[in-house]
Amino acid sequence: MPLIQEKDREYLQKLFADELKGDVRMILFTRLNENAGADGEPADDCPYCQAAADLSKEMEGLSDKLKVEVHDLNKDGTEATKYGVDKVPTFVIVDPKGDDHGVRFFGLPAGMEFSVLIADLMDMSKEQTRLAQPTKDSLKEIDKDVNIEVFVTPT
Amino acid sequence: MESEKVKSSVVEASEFPEWSQENDVYAVPKVVIRHGDKKVEFEGAYPEKMFIQQVMKALEA
Numbered sequence: 001m002p003l004i005q006e007k008d009r010e011y012l013q014k015l016f017a018d019e020l021k022g023d024v025r026m027i028l029f030t031r032l033n034e035n036a037g038a039d040g041e042p043a044d045d046c047p048y049c050q051a052a053a054d055l056s057k058e059m060e061g062l063s064d065k066l067k068v069e070v071h072d073l074n075k076d077g078t079e080a081t082k083y084g085v086d087k088v089p090t091f092v093i094v095d096p097k098g099d100d101h102g103v104r105f106f107g108l109p110a111g112m113e114f115s116v117l118i119a120d121l122m123d124m125s126k127e128q129t130r131l132a133q134p135t136k137d138s139l140k141e142i143d144k145d146v147n148i149e150v151f152v153t154p155t
Numbered sequence: 156m157e158s159e160k161v162k163s164s165v166v167e168a169s170e171f172p173e174w175s176q177e178n179d180v181y182a183v184p185k186v187v188i189r190h191g192d193k194k195v196e197f198e199g200a201y202p203e204k205m206f207i208q209q210v211m212k213a214l215e216a
Contacts, residue, residue, distance in 0.1 A: 048170055087171065101156045106174075107167025116165060129156050135207045139157040144190055144214055146161050151168040151175055151185040 004058045016063035022096030024125035028056045031073045031088040048108040052089035110154040188213040
């Protein structure tokens with residue numbers, strides 16, 4: 001059974017057709033053990049990686065403007081090093097120019113969190129956020145590095 | 156996206172128990188804002204204006 005149901009798929013295709021402007025890249029990092037559970041093989045140490053990879057694959061066909069890449073750390077760590085990714089599964093969202101703005105989603109975006117990922121993709125594609133002007137003004141003034149982590153659970 | 160200096164992550168707390176434990180995540184959403192060694196944290200979904208105030212608080216000397 002697909003992770004994205006048919007009616008949601010249709011909804012997302014329409015949404016992306018309306019809302020995606022430039023090409024947006026969604027890069028997923030996984031650590032898959034293809035032999036997990038087989039004789040003598042340990043259980044997968046990333047229980048959500050396969051689902052994240054399946055989800056990415058399903059999202060790939062939603063829009064020509066959504067470019068999906070999956071990198072498995074067990075095979076090649078080059079891209080992970082480039083983006084400073086050391087946890088899996090991790091989604092990195094990159095703007096149409098290929099610039100990384102430090103937007104990350106750690107874990108499988110299930111339930112309501114999936115809409116957060118979708119909103120991130122739309123904002124990044126347009127290269128603009130929906131923040132209020134005073135908030136944008138405050139952010140522009142920041143001259144020191146700051147890192148925001150929002151911990152959530154699937155709802 | 157609005158600032159080159161700001162990086163932002165969403166973390167599925169249940170999938171990263173150690174990371175969550177280090178940050179005392181007992182209720183969600185839990186927001187941790189870090190600047191160097193300085194940490195400002197709060198629980199709950201703050202309105203945008205209050206959220207940015209917390210970010211600025213983390214940057215105060």
